[in-house]
Amino acid sequence: MTKRIRRLTAALLAAALLAGCGGSDSGSNTASYDAVAEESLALASGGTESALLPDTATGESAQKIIYRADLYMESTDFDAAQDTLLDAVDAAGAWLEYSYQSGSAKEQDRRVEYTVRVPVENYSAFLEQAGQAGSVLNLSENAEDVTSEYIDVDARITSLEAQRDRLNELAAQAETTADLLEIENQLSNVQYQLESYTQQMRALEGKITYSTVDISLEEVAVLTPTGVTFGARLADAFGGGWRMFVDFVQGLVLTLVYLWPLLVIAAVVVGVVLVQRRKHPRPPKPPKPGKKAPAPPAQYGLPDAPAANAPPQSGKPDAPKNPDAPQDAPAAPAETPEPPKPKY
Known part of the structure; x- marks a missing residue:
């Protein structure tokens, strides 16, 4: 009895795995799947359990x-x-x-x-x-x-329901705890696949029904005439663009209104930073090594510095000149030599 249960469980597992492969095959694929499942069950049970899975040949069916x-x-x-x-x-x-x-x-x-x-x-x-x-x-x-997808999903649901019923029967006939645990494990797998295909079938039926x-x-204020010209389409596009622009401006204004507390705080922070920079300006950067420092600017009202080659001057100021003192006579002009006289 235990060996027979294990063979049937293995056959049902093979059929469940075949039911889980793919979800959109139809026609010959569905018939092939059913044939393999029935053959597996027949081999496992010696041909006495071949009627476990119903015949799911596609046949004639209304279009979905x-x-x-x-x-x-x-x-x-x-x-x-x-x-x-x-x-x-x-x-x-x-x-x-x-x-x-x-x-x-x-x-x-x-x-x-x-x-x-x-x-x-x-x-x-x-x-x-x-x-x-x-x-x-x-x-x-x-x-x-x-239609093909509907038939395929329906066939898999029918097959999984038959496997679930048979596993329940085997669970009732199990003689050992190990057999019962193995059957319950397979039953859980079949039940999971059955729920998945059932949900898929409900979605299909909802869309079909x-x-x-x-x-x-x-x-609109004026209906669009049939056979719209390019000018009308251009005017409609311009109107739509203008409405979008107005909506954008309104949205921007509303956003600023929502954010005004944050904007006020940000303005205060920026003002404080600017005031601090004016009170504490940054010191000038020192000159880079290898470069001469720029000469200081000339100051107005001070005498120019003496030239480098000028003789040193004494520290005493020049004596003032007496206007009554005799002035030096002007120098006599140099005498021009007379030309030599000719000799006779």
């Missing part, structure tokens, strides 16, 4: 498609357009997953963004009714086929 749309509109009557959108949500049995509104009625620049989850059977009707709320500028739709529609509604 995830629908998603992006709708961008504008309106001159923002309140009425918003009411129309909300009425469309209620009529389709949908619900708002996300909502955001900005702007003001005074500036006529309001904007609202919705993420709506719509039942797939009302998807087309909702888009048609929501498009009547304003002037549609852009509508894009996307359909993603996830409820389509996602992102809506943007903008308030």
Whole structure:
């Protein structure tokens, strides 16, 4: 009995490992996985337990498609357009997953963004009714086929559930503590994988059952004409840039208002530092070695220093001259020699 339990546990472990490899294979990969799992169980139990895993052949199955749309509109009557959108949500049995509104009625620049989850059977009707709320500028739709992924995840869940049930039966038949611990270990591993695939299946079913529609509604003074020209696009871009600039300036002013206590403290600190520097100026730096110090500037009102080659002067001042004393006669001019007389 113990050997049989161990063989079955090993086979279930091999099947669990195969179930955990990959999450997006489908078709032949799923069939191959089931065949390997059944073969492992058959070898372990001598062919008597081959019916543990159900047949998960893909066969014929309805397509599983995830629908998603992006709708961008504008309106001159923002309140009425918003009411129309909300009425469309209620009529389709949908619900708002996300909502955001900005702007003001005074500036006529309001904007609202919705993420709506719509039942797939009302998807087309909702888009048609929501498009009547304003002037549609852009509508894009996307359909993603996830049939293969859905079938693969469903097959793995079915296989893991069968392994879990069989392990519970083996745990009830265990005769020794070692066998029971081994079975519980494998059961914990299978349960972990089963919960992971179950969450993945719930996410897929939610996206398949409820389509996602992102809506943007903008308030404008004049509707954008169909077939927008380059000039209109340029004017719209200029207006959008100006609004962004105004928003930036307003945000900057608000930031300064929030930070005014810190700015006052910083101004006081800077003022104290400047006053201290004026009271205690830094001493001049000493001249670098090898360079002569610059000569001191000349001082006004003092006599110039004597030249280097001038004779030394006595310390006594010159005697003043007497105006009554006879003056020295001027020197006589030098006599010019007479030319020699000719001889006859």
